[in-house]
Amino acid sequence: MYILGINAYHGDASAAIVHDGKLVAAAEEERFNRKKHCAGFPALAIRYCLEAAGITPAELDHVGISRDPSAHLHKKILFSITRLSGLSGLIAARLANAAKVRNLRDELARSLDVPTDSFRAQFHNVEHHKAHMASCFLVSGFDKAAILSIDGFGDFISTMWGQGEGNRIDVLGEIEYPHSVGIVYTATSQYLGFPKYGDEGKVMGLAPYGQPRFLEQFRDIVQTERDGGFKLNLDYFLHHSEGVEMTWDDGSPTIGRIFSDKFIETFGPARQNGVPLAAHYEDVAASLQARLEEVGFHVLKHLHQKTGSKRLALAGGVAFNSVMNGKILLNTPFEEVYVQPAAGDAGTALGVCYWIENVLLQRPRAFIMGHAYTGPEYKNGQIERVVHSSGLKHRLLDDAELTRAAAQAIADGKIVGWFQGRMEFGPRALGNRSIVVDPRRPDMKDILNARIKKREPFRPFAPSILEERIAEYFEQTHPAPSMLMVYQIKPEKRAAIPAVTHVDGSGRLQTVSHETNPLYYQLIREFDRITGVPVVLNTSFNEDEPIVCTPDQAMDCFQRTRMDVLFLGNYMVER
């Protein structure tokens, strides 16, 4: 049985395909069409999924999308009619493109260039947050767990929590539009001069530079409630009264201003993008992050009380807040946390598949998502053409030579492009589409930024560490294979890996095991053999663009930037 899951018309459009309960492929559309956070219909990702499964559209048994227009429909109508001002203006604003409306079957047929009646599949709509919940719990390996889905909005809900057991997911509570901590984070990021979709991670990186001296103000902005929920002081926001325009004219989403004048009255003038960051703004970021953590732990403690579970499955865009994630075990009674690698909206395509497979069809759970390597891969035969046509000096190595040569290059201070195996699903490069450098050099962060990444100087770079060595370097030891946890680096080790130690002594680590990525594991082992440090700096293989997907894109990025050496499959390519 083949099930295709789709996330469309949310940020990070994506597709996933499952065959008899096993995940065959999953990928974001942005990797194929090269439009960051693409929010359209994931036509290319769907084509890739079908190709990876080796089937035609007619062979699909079920197709689902992580959006259910009927969910909470009466609430949407009530909200629109009773809260937003001016019915005629509302209708005009919302329905400007009503003529473009199509249904999923039509859209899928159009994107695959097949007749609408060529599908024998059943079509499903899965509510956004239920797809999120399925995307983490049903592939977590937990038989029973508490589940939290928390993001901006989807199907009129910002936060949904519940309990999973076997094939059941029971919703225990939810928070409706317009109340959302995701919206608070996005609004504050806009205020701080980071207006792009996905910029919230920058603010998380900025927060440790500041002091949370505006925490009381943020406690007024987001107020916790006794039932484990929270509500916003809507005076600080526009989205509930004027709506928020989101456009994707070129495929990449942009979001209109969310914060109100009251926000400016409270915190002063908004920072313009590109203006130097004053300490004041660092303090706003620190306060926001502190309040997010307070609210997050408030929800989670309540969820633990309700479920009694020591295990937590976590998804939604806010689950990308790895600083909060890393403190969950320290601040709540939970003892195990599973965050699916594509925890944001992209992951709902995966959730749709497993909602259909396990919840709707009640087929047994048969898959644990232990890694994120679900995208396209390229054999050396395909890579050879790219290498030869580049005209660059190259050598073909076996795996052992490859990892030794790469580790030596890293230890020699070179910037190494590392393109291997299947592309990662989710926003993090986890050792298959990575740029890897020496974490021991204090200047490496600046070198990387100057030569390739061009990122804001306050943003940290991340360490990959051999899983069995985590206790030597970090204060916590719970595995973090998806780079979605920030832990404190042990004080005595910070000087050993300065390029991946953030200003507050933390690191957003990836634990690497032989089981999930043997080649990358071996690379780090070789680096450890040479240097005595089982850690490398791992950043995504890109330059202000989506992470590279194909060997051509990797070669293009290599030649555009000042990377020193590229390991493309088993080819070592030098300038």
Add this chain to the structure above:
Amino acid sequence: MAAGAQATQAAVHVSRRVEKPYAVLLLPAVLTGTPQKQELFLPLTLAYLLSAHIAFRFPLRESALPLVERVFDDILNGLPKESKGICYQSVDRAERASVLVPQSSLLLTDERGLHELPGCERLPAAVISRSEANQSLLRLRNLEKIDDLVLRAKLAGCAQLINVQSGGFITEGPFSLSW
């Protein structure tokens, strides 16, 4: 009586005396079968919203009343209360509900209700329906016969909101995303 139910009664005036013109909310599920809570949310929401402009008569079996009250409690929670009244009319047989319809100014029903009501083709009607993809739709009929322009506009607005939501997807931007 639960606090929620009291709030509902205060908000949606329940009275045996309803002045003309009136609208009828006709739902076969509350007249003949065992209604599901989920299927009542949309029609009761629409009735509440429209009752700001026109009083409603709502025939139902006594046995359905507790569920209807609970749904109204959920819908009205925290909302400004603005209504000319939704008058429950207890009926013991479904056919008795239909006598209210010919003199009404507006009929709010579903496909099944419309099917079971022959001879009301000229009445202004809002009919809750289902798309091929099993999404809710609102079909409007004889809207031009409604004199109250604000009520007419609200009906049109509700229909557009529901139908666009249910239609699925907007294939190219810009669009407005508020939920």
